Amino acid sequence: MAEILVLVEHADGTVKKVTTELLTLARRLGEPAAVFIGSGADAALEKLAEFGATKVYVADGAQYTDYVVAPKAEVLAKVVADAAPAAVLVASTAEGKETGARLAVKIGSGIITDAVDVSPDLVATQSVFGGATVVKSRVSRGVPVITVRPNSVAPEAAPAAAAKVDVAVELSPAATAAKVTGRTVAERSGRPELTEAAIVVSGGRGVGGPDGFGVVEELADVLGAAVGASRAATDAGWYPHQFQVGQTGKTVSPQLYVANGISGAIQHRAGMQTSKTIVVVNKDPEAPIFEIADFGVVGDLHQVVPQLTEEVRKRKG
Amino acid sequence: MNIVVCVKQVPDSWAEKKLNPSDSTLDRDSVDAVMNELDEYAVEEALVLQEAHGGEVTILTMGPEKAGETIRKALSMGADKGVHVVDAGLHGSDAVATSAVLAKALGTLEWDLVIFGIESTDARMSVVPAMVAERLGSPQLSFATKVDVADSTVTIQRQTEYGFDTVEAKTPAVVSVVEKINEPRYPSFKGIMAAKKKPVTTLTLADLGLGADEVGLAGSWSAVDEFAARPPRQAGSVVKDEGDGGVKIAEYLAGQKFI
Ligand SMILES: Cc1cc2nc3c(=O)[nH]c(=O)nc-3n(C[C@H](O)[C@H](O)[C@H](O)COP(=O)(O)OP(=O)(O)OC[C@H]3O[C@@H](n4cnc5c(N)ncnc54)[C@H](O)[C@@H]3O)c2cc1C
Ligand SMILES: Nc1ncnc2c1ncn2[C@@H]1O[C@H](COP(=O)(O)O)[C@@H](O)[C@H]1O
Numbered sequence: 001m002a003e004i005l006v007l008v009e010h011a012d013g014t015v016k017k018v019t020t021e022l023l024t025l026a027r028r029l030g031e032p033a034a035v036f037i038g039s040g041a042d043a044a045l046e047k048l049a050e051f052g053a054t055k056v057y058v059a060d061g062a063q064y065t066d067y068v069v070a071p072k073a074e075v076l077a078k079v080v081a082d083a084a085p086a087a088v089l090v091a092s093t094a095e096g097k098e099t100g101a102r103l104a105v106k107i108g109s110g111i112i113t114d115a116v117d118v119s120p121d122l123v124a125t126q127s128v129f130g131g132a133t134v135v136k137s138r139v140s141r142g143v144p145v146i147t148v149r150p151n152s153v154a155p156e157a158a159p160a161a162a163a164k165v166d167v168a169v170e171l172s173p174a175a176t177a178a179k180v181t182g183r184t185v186a187e188r189s190g191r192p193e194l195t196e197a198a199i200v201v202s203g204g205r206g207v208g209g210p211d212g213f214g215v216v217e218e219l220a221d222v223l224g225a226a227v228g229a230s231r232a233a234t235d236a237g238w239y240p241h242q243f244q245v246g247q248t249g250k251t252v253s254p255q256l257y258v259a260n261g262i263s264g265a266i267q268h269r270a271g272m273q274t275s276k277t278i279v280v281v282n283k284d285p286e287a288p289i290f291e292i293a294d295f296g297v298v299g300d301l302h303q304v305v306p307q308l309t310e311e312v313r314k315r316k317g
Numbered sequence: 318m319n320i321v322v323c324v325k326q327v328p329d330s331w332a333e334k335k336l337n338p339s340d341s342t343l344d345r346d347s348v349d350a351v352m353n354e355l356d357e358y359a360v361e362e363a364l365v366l367q368e369a370h371g372g373e374v375t376i377l378t379m380g381p382e383k384a385g386e387t388i389r390k391a392l393s394m395g396a397d398k399g400v401h402v403v404d405a406g407l408h409g410s411d412a413v414a415t416s417a418v419l420a421k422a423l424g425t426l427e428w429d430l431v432i433f434g435i436e437s438t439d440a441r442m443s444v445v446p447a448m449v450a451e452r453l454g455s456p457q458l459s460f461a462t463k464v465d466v467a468d469s470t471v472t473i474q475r476q477t478e479y480g481f482d483t484v485e486a487k488t489p490a491v492v493s494v495v496e497k498i499n500e501p502r503y504p505s506f507k508g509i510m511a512a513k514k515k516p517v518t519t520l521t522l523a524d525l526g527l528g529a530d531e532v533g534l535a536g537s538w539s540a541v542d543e544f545a546a547r548p549p550r551q552a553g554s555v556v557k558d559e560g561d562g563g564v565k566i567a568e569y570l571a572g573q574k575f576i
Pocket of ligand 1: 284
């Protein structure tokens with residue numbers, strides 16, 4: 001059976017949930033082999049083994065991570081040349097898509113982005129136009145490069161060997177032309193990651209100010225949810241940009257999305273419309289967000305949300 | 318400093334979009350066409366950099382005849398000239414094919430920076446800038462929330478999953494900008510009048526030395542097998558808060574087994 005390469009998303013060896021999803025998906029398509037770039041591979045091996053990686057290609061070295069995406073694409077291209085895989089799966093994050101894009105051009109392959117499923121014959125399912133249309137596409141040339149959205153597949157453990165294979169690549173001058181000279185990591189909140197969370201609680205302009213996000217965060221915390229924000233809220237500086245949901249923010253597809261004080265502009269809906277269940281709190285009964293609500297309350301979020309938080313707390317005991 | 322801005326004409330994002338049943342490409346005739354909103358920020362950034370560093374701003378677009386309107390809009394914002402790649406053979410080009418055409422066209426122009434938007438609101442792939450950088454062998458300074466140029470060094474703040482990176486490269490470089498970077502200007506009446514006289518060159522596939530099999534539906538390395546409209550979401554229930562709105566939601570969530 002041919003290998004299916006999965007590019008590992010990790011923070012210093014801590015493997016992201018999306019990678020366990022991609023390995024689960026890869027098992028249905030062939031023999032999953034992980035590609036780990038950066039430091040901390042040894043810490044990652046256990047998790048990669050747990051989710052079925054038969055092999056783990058490791059490229060460890062600062063030269064692979066100190067430049068904008070191009071070195072990662074060169075490492076992947078080398079592994080593709082050596083292992084002749086049937087497909088390459090990458091997480092559909094901003095950087096994942098760029099890495100996949102460069103890889104596709106490098107190896108002369110087609111690319112499909114934002115897949116929500118891939119069948120054993122490598123047909124990818126995409127959900128486009130804000131979830132209104134389902135498209136099935138296929139790469140018609142080369143080794144398919146497919147980027148898959150987080151939360152598309154339920155991760156299932158299936159232990160495998162995760163045999164480590166070291167990879168070293170002589171990077172081209174072009175790959176090291178854009179150097180990262182500084183890295184600013186925003187404070188981590190201890191909440192689940194936005195794109196991975198089963199529940200997302202979001203706030204918009206209706207929250208009223210940075211302090212207003214307190215009620216949103218409290219609800220998120222009793223539900224074990226991630227916090228999201230509309231662009232109006234991030235642009236106003238009420239909440240950091242990396243929590244923006246929508247066309248120019250993150251795409252989320254949780255089991256439950258709770259929108260508070262968000263009107264439901266098309267650009268916001270583009271990032272959350274495929275959520276399984278949508279709950280809305282908005283004081284304007286005409287707000288377009290109600291059109292996609294499974295359950296909505298017309299009211300002031302400063303009354304409704306704290307009451308909801310309290311009630312959830314009570315019920316959870 | 319000379320700058321080329323890549324802009325795309327797209328269907329208005331407020332319009333309902335459909336695919337053509339015959340070849341699964343976007344039905345562009347049924348909706349109004351506008352400049353990709355996210356490319357307005359790229360045009361604005363080029364004009365701001367030009368104000369500081371001089372040089373010329375050229376608008377590059379690949380698309381049907383009608384896409385010339387989008388070049389005019391950018392010229393009316395203040396850009397100097399346009400290049401329009403237009404050819405019947407381009408219909409149905411995917412991102413890989415588009416990047417091949419743009420890279421070839423960029424090869425015919427003089428530039429220190431190429432600036433892209435972050436995503437086209439119709440394709441929504443966010444891959445073309447990285448592909449063009451790959452093809453040109455130029456540094457990729459993408460997802461910029463800030464761009465600074467000093468001599469021949471470009472420094473950007475790159476938006477990341479975890480915060481931001483500072484990234485540095487020498488020109489010529491490929492830049493893409495996010496919508497947080499600036500506030501695009503509106504064309505003035507004077508700008509609109511001036512745009513009518515600004516030069517726009519058209520290029521065909523033959524001009525670029527590209528064969529018909531390298532672009533369009535034939536040269537695209539991904540293909541749509543089938544598509545279907547998803548049944549619209551079932552209308553949910555909406556209640557007015559009578560002092561118990563929070564409790565009502567909690568009941569709903571309990572019924573759905575979320576709590
Ligand atoms: C190119 C481009 C890209 C964009 N990308 C994104 C994106 O990625 N994500 C995104 O979100 N937007 C995006 N937008 C912006 C989008 O068009 C909207 O402007 C934005 O989503 C509005 O945010 P909002 O719903 O929080 O604010 P508003 O539209 O102002 O809505 C606020 C809502 O809060 C309600 N409200 C007010 N007070 C209360 C209260 N006390 N209790 C309950 N409800 C209350 C109001 O009734 C209203 O419905 C983009 C726009 C453009 C042009
Ligand atoms: N046909 C085109 N002509 C010119 N620029 C384009 C074209 N398609 C995409 N682009 C540029 O590439 C960016 C990203 O597009 P995409 O990868 O399709 O989401 C856009 O914001 C534009 O700057």
